[in-house]
Amino acid sequence: MKTNSEKTIFEMSVPGRKGFRCAPSDVPAADLPEGLARGALPLPELSELDVVRHYTRLSRLNYSVDGGFYPLGSCTMKYNPKACEKAAAMTGLSALHPLQPIETVQGALLILHETQTILCELGGMAAGSLTPAAGAQAEFCGVKMIAAYLRDQGQTQRKVMLIPDSAHGTNPASSVMCGFACKPVKTNARGNVDLEDLARYCGDELAGIMITNPNTLGLFDENILDVTRMVHEAGGLVYGDGANMNALLGIVKPAALGIDVMHYNLHKTFSTPHGGGGPGAGAVCCVEKLADYLPGPVAAVIEEMTDEEPPVYGLVEPKKSIGMVRAFWGHFAIILRAYVYCMMVGKNGMREIGETATLNANYLMAALKDVYPLPYDRVCMHEFVLDAKWKDAPGIRAFDVAKRMMDYGLHPPTYYFPLIVHEALMIEPTETESKDVLDAFINVMRSIAEEAKTNPELLTNAPVETPFGRLDEVKAAKDLKVAV
Numbered sequence: 001m002k003t004n005s006e007k008t009i010f011e012m013s014v015p016g017r018k019g020f021r022c023a024p025s026d027v028p029a030a031d032l033p034e035g036l037a038r039g040a041l042p043l044p045e046l047s048e049l050d051v052v053r054h055y056t057r058l059s060r061l062n063y064s065v066d067g068g069f070y071p072l073g074s075c076t077m078k079y080n081p082k083a084c085e086k087a088a089a090m091t092g093l094s095a096l097h098p099l100q101p102i103e104t105v106q107g108a109l110l111i112l113h114e115t116q117t118i119l120c121e122l123g124g125m126a127a128g129s130l131t132p133a134a135g136a137q138a139e140f141c142g143v144k145m146i147a148a149y150l151r152d153q154g155q156t157q158r159k160v161m162l163i164p165d166s167a168h169g170t171n172p173a174s175s176v177m178c179g180f181a182c183k184p185v186k187t188n189a190r191g192n193v194d195l196e197d198l199a200r201y202c203g204d205e206l207a208g209i210m211i212t213n214p215n216t217l218g219l220f221d222e223n224i225l226d227v228t229r230m231v232h233e234a235g236g237l238v239y240g241d242g243a244n245m246n247a248l249l250g251i252v253k254p255a256a257l258g259i260d261v262m263h264y265n266l267h268k269t270f271s272t273p274h275g276g277g278g279p280g281a282g283a284v285c286c287v288e289k290l291a292d293y294l295p296g297p298v299a300a301v302i303e304e305m306t307d308e309e310p311p312v313y314g315l316v317e318p319k320k321s322i323g324m325v326r327a328f329w330g331h332f333a334i335i336l337r338a339y340v341y342c343m344m345v346g347k348n349g350m351r352e353i354g355e356t357a358t359l360n361a362n363y364l365m366a367a368l369k370d371v372y373p374l375p376y377d378r379v380c381m382h383e384f385v386l387d388a389k390w391k392d393a394p395g396i397r398a399f400d401v402a403k404r405m406m407d408y409g410l411h412p413p414t415y416y417f418p419l420i421v422h423e424a425l426m427i428e429p430t431e432t433e434s435k436d437v438l439d440a441f442i443n444v445m446r447s448i449a450e451e452a453k454t455n456p457e458l459l460t461n462a463p464v465e466t467p468f469g470r471l472d473e474v475k476a477a478k479d480l481k482v483a484v
């Protein structure tokens, strides 16, 4: 017989059981107007305690950064400081309405303006907009800005956008949505953009390149200055996918590398909660010549400070803006958390973020590379990619390793990305984990590598310790059953 914790809420239902009691009605009963009632809803009948236990049990099935190590490569699942949450919950900020008169939201506009300024400073950029809802949408904006700029320069024949073969799928998607034809550029044996391959496309039709640095192999591109020079000399522009900016904050300014327009994933680098599809925020920042094309609105000082009065902030539309991509100000509560995070870390602390994240990643890589194949064996940045493919464990794939990690209570890393590493396990520890946590992770990963050879069924049948075992992942996504 099933215990209550194994039953669905529908199986727990007992006819007539209630979780509420209404006060006796002091008005005459009336029927609902025709057509308003939807008929009987098949809702379970439960007590308040049944409902509380049900949702508490479900919440415990969630894996989160607050619950355990989350080495999901390219996602920067770092600890989300609770002070940021506290600020976001302050009534003076959380109860604002974006249609309030501008003079009543000066504090919120100051926060937007200062966040833009901090992000521009970190990137060496001239201007920025915070409205895009995610990295992918910020990419779309940045590439649209490139298209608009080229159009204004009479360069409409420039239709080719280059995408390194290690890139995230959102890069080609953004380019295609902006009307460009994507051409893949090869990665060389050291994990850098292959300059010979790049040179083939450097002509009159080149619109630009979308480059991620450090790239999705977790490597700093040693050819980056040549890449941006070659694209610029050919008349193209350079988009910098800043999803991996956690490694560079306060150390390298993308503008100094030749990047013209870039985005930050505030929900990764600046530690706002993410996962499960949002909400996020993807600020887009650019050099001077692209500033007029930014998506609006952007926060600006509309009246300078005098000796007696602070500046007056407003929202302005850049002159040749590609338009609005999100309602009102973007995801204000996410931007606010990122702002508080920046203020807590401070200018000097920014550098430590990337240094510690890089140290942690190299520590893990060095401790695992004798038991897992490492396709690009050089010092990594904030993450690294293993190839879970062993000659003496031919039946094992990255998927099996990832599933086995769940039996050890760990969240799996990103797998099968980047696409150029066949059995990719992309591991990003972030700067917020202690050496104890990293050591425990190393032990688990070494045990799994041993099991792959001595007892492969442990991996191919995993996970066995989780509430559900191996799912048909395609069916689970296409035919989702949410009633647990």
Ligand SMILES: Cc1ncc(COP(=O)(O)O)c(C=O)c1O
Pocket: 074, 075, 134, 135, 136, 137, 168, 170, 212, 216, 241, 243, 244, 265, 280, 282
């Ligand atoms: C390298 C890279 N670029 C872009 C993105 C897209 O960012 P978002 O998920 O915020 O849309 C991601 C997300 O994982 C990424 O890893």
